[in-house]
Amino acid sequence: MAKKRGFTVAGLFKTLGAILGFFITAMIFVFVGLIFINVLNLVFSEPVVFDGNVALIPVKGTISTTGSTGDVLSRGGIKSETVVKWIQEAEKDDGIKAIFFDIDSPGGTPVGSVEIAEAVKRAEKPTVAVIHEMGTSGAYWVASATDKIFANRLSTIGSIGVKSSYLEFAGLMDDYNVTYRRLIAGKYKDIMSPYKEMTIEEQKKVQERLDKLHEIFINAVAQNRGLDVEHVYDIADGYIYFGDEAKELGLIDFIGTTEDAKKMIGKELNITVEFRKFKEKKGFFEIFTDVMYDSSYNIGQGIGSVWLSSTEDSGPELFV
Numbered sequence: 001m002a003k004k005r006g007f008t009v010a011g012l013f014k015t016l017g018a019i020l021g022f023f024i025t026a027m028i029f030v031f032v033g034l035i036f037i038n039v040l041n042l043v044f045s046e047p048v049v050f051d052g053n054v055a056l057i058p059v060k061g062t063i064s065t066t067g068s069t070g071d072v073l074s075r076g077g078i079k080s081e082t083v084v085k086w087i088q089e090a091e092k093d094d095g096i097k098a099i100f101f102d103i104d105s106p107g108g109t110p111v112g113s114v115e116i117a118e119a120v121k122r123a124e125k126p127t128v129a130v131i132h133e134m135g136t137s138g139a140y141w142v143a144s145a146t147d148k149i150f151a152n153r154l155s156t157i158g159s160i161g162v163k164s165s166y167l168e169f170a171g172l173m174d175d176y177n178v179t180y181r182r183l184i185a186g187k188y189k190d191i192m193s194p195y196k197e198m199t200i201e202e203q204k205k206v207q208e209r210l211d212k213l214h215e216i217f218i219n220a221v222a223q224n225r226g227l228d229v230e231h232v233y234d235i236a237d238g239y240i241y242f243g244d245e246a247k248e249l250g251l252i253d254f255i256g257t258t259e260d261a262k263k264m265i266g267k268e269l270n271i272t273v274e275f276r277k278f279k280e281k282k283g284f285f286e287i288f289t290d291v292m293y294d295s296s297y298n299i300g301q302g303i304g305s306v307w308l309s310s311t312e313d314s315g316p317e318l319f320v
Contacts, residue, residue, distance in 0.1 A: 027271065052276030054265060055090035055099045057083060061107030063116065063138050078105065080112035084119040086278040092121055098265050101129040101146060102258070107137025107159065110213055110320050117220065120145035128271070130261050131155045131252070136240060139320040140251070141217060144224040149252040151243040151262045157251055160221060161238030162213045162320050164206060170197040192218075217320060225250055 059078055068077030090096045099121070107113065120127055120142060129143040131137070131151040136159035143149050151157055173180060173195065180195040189203045198206075214236070222232040227250050235241075235249055246252045254260065262273045 006054045017036045038192070049312050051095065052274040053095060053097050053271055054262075054273050054275055055086070055093075055096050056275040056277045057086050057099060057101050058092070058278070059105050059116070059139060059142055061081060061103055061105060063105060063142070064112040065109065065115070077108060080115040082280055084273075087116075087119045087123055091125060096125065097127040097269050097271055098128065099123055100129065100261065100265070101143065101274065102132070103129055103135045103139055103143055104132040105136075105139035105142075106134055107139045107141075107320050110138070110162075113138030113141045113320055114220075117145040117224075121224070126265070128261050128265060130256075130258050131157060131243070137161065141220060141320060144221050145252075147259075148254065148264070149204075150254045150258075151246065151252045152255045152257070153243040153255050155246075156240050157243060157246040158235070158241045159238055160214075160217055160232070161234035162217065163238075164210060164319070166192060167194055168197065170246045201254040215320065289295045 015045055033157065061077030062076050063080060065080050067077055067082065087099060090099050095251040098167075127148075128144040129149045131143060131149065132137075133151075134153065134156045135143050135151065136156055140158060161247045170180070178195070179305070182190065182196065184190050188202065188205065190196065192198065192206060218236045220228060221227070224227040225232075231250070236252075241249065241251065243252065243255055254264075265271075266273045
């Protein structure tokens, strides 16, 4: 009579190890497969047109002067210097008859946003913006500088405001008996440090800066859109509007798509519009980062919920 095999801890661990090994191997194959597919997409993506008559300039992601969000493996955003350079190139090219801005951005830093907006205003060729999912805050500042703005009726638009909110850990540090040793020269040098409680005087100082920047933002929108300043003050409370609401308020001109904008440009300039797409040249590391991001994101979607975090809230900085 054969002996029954008894239950052993070693056997259990061996079985669990085999199951875990199988899943890890499967995940590696899936991950490598997604990377391969994304590389093919990059290599065989739509070719860049070099002889188009309308410049297509993307304004996507967070706007800044550096193009970085501070996370190595995150998709940064758009660098203002790059967009300004593209605008200048389009202006110098006699073959380009108009400049089209493809916008999908939550905004960004004040300087980055203003640099692009001012370059748009300096452009002598017709400028048109199409807002897709989002054109808020600094991105709307950029859009407002164009001659005409199109958006979907459900696009998120506006958010004309300024923020510099941050987390303060002073109370938590007290609970754990952690001391912030304050060593500064200049009493406001560590203003907005998360490691100390902000004083009433400091909060007043910061609010003055925010209000000043908000005023500049409001006046720029009023001037760019030909609106009464008081009207812009009334709607510039930081709130967002859908496309159809934004049209009623005078923040955009048309509810429409990229194709609608192309038809308008073609009709006004009597041309058949063909986009010349401006793209930032990427090195191997940046391409690899994009591929890794896409692959990781796709896997994450399959496994469960994706938690999104905004680097705009990572420190005491100004954002529009």
